[in-house]
Amino acid sequence: MVTTFQTSDRIGDIVAKFPKAGEIFRKNNIDYCCGGNRSLAVAIKEQNLDERILLDKLNSTYQKALNLETEEKDWLTEPLADLIDHIVNKHHTYLKTTLPALSELVTTILRVHGAKHHELRRVHKLFHTLKMDLEQHLITEEEVLFPMIKDYEKSKSRDLLGKISATIDELEGEHENAGDILKELRSITTNYTTPEDACPTYDKAYKTMEEVEGDIFNHIHLENNILHKRIGQLLH
Ligand SMILES: [Fe+2]
Numbered sequence: 001m002v003t004t005f006q007t008s009d010r011i012g013d014i015v016a017k018f019p020k021a022g023e024i025f026r027k028n029n030i031d032y033c034c035g036g037n038r039s040l041a042v043a044i045k046e047q048n049l050d051e052r053i054l055l056d057k058l059n060s061t062y063q064k065a066l067n068l069e070t071e072e073k074d075w076l077t078e079p080l081a082d083l084i085d086h087i088v089n090k091h092h093t094y095l096k097t098t099l100p101a102l103s104e105l106v107t108t109i110l111r112v113h114g115a116k117h118h119e120l121r122r123v124h125k126l127f128h129t130l131k132m133d134l135e136q137h138l139i140t141e142e143e144v145l146f147p148m149i150k151d152y153e154k155s156k157s158r159d160l161l162g163k164i165s166a167t168i169d170e171l172e173g174e175h176e177n178a179g180d181i182l183k184e185l186r187s188i189t190t191n192y193t194t195p196e197d198a199c200p201t202y203d204k205a206y207k208t209m210e211e212v213e214g215d216i217f218n219h220i221h222l223e224n225n226i227l228h229k230r231i232g233q234l235l236h
Pocket residue numbers: 087091092138141219223
């Protein structure tokens with residue numbers, strides 16, 4: 001087996017090279033978007049994981065993917081405009097359709113089950129804070145940051161690069177906030193486990209919320225660890 005990945009590698013770099021590693025990290029509660037700057041060794045220690053099992057899993061899954069020759073694009077080298085279009089078409093579109101639908105589900109389960117399951121008040125509040133924050137965040141990206149990056153790719157203006165970098169700092173702070181809300185949601189829902197008396201709407205709400213979490217992790221990873229990092233490299 002090839003040993004492509006080592007524990008000294010940065011988590012964000014591993015997912016940048018091999019996007020499917022994100023799934024393995026999620027299953028093991030390793031944060032790879034906002035916590036992408038840490039080494040794998042640090043995360044393994046934090047989560048009290050078996051280093052050998054995790055590394056074997058990473059390397060064997062990578063080997064399998066190589067054998068399948070999957071046609072994942074290499075976002076480390078594709079034009080920035082294409083990466084941006086991919087982020088918008090895949091992740092922004094997903095959030096724009098899923099968040100309003102999930103809002104209805106979360107409101108319904110609060111109404112029906114809130115008297116018995118008090119944590120649903122907090123779930124309702126956290127989810128709607130996240131929804132509003134993300135809606136504004138997507139607008140800043142689509143109306144401010146992404147057009148500036150696309151302009152820069154054509155004009156190579158150093159002035160523009162300074163503005164881009166300042167906007168990125170602000171947006172990465174918002175990513176951190178979204179990550180914190182997701183962590184709290186996961187904790188108060190006990191890893192999105194529904195109670196025994198849950199109805200299908202309750203199940204659907206938690207299942208969708210967990211899917212949204214996974215999609216946001218992949219989304220923030222593409223922005224923090226690839227798009228923003230590539231801009232950072234242009235500054236030096
Ligand atoms: Fe985004």
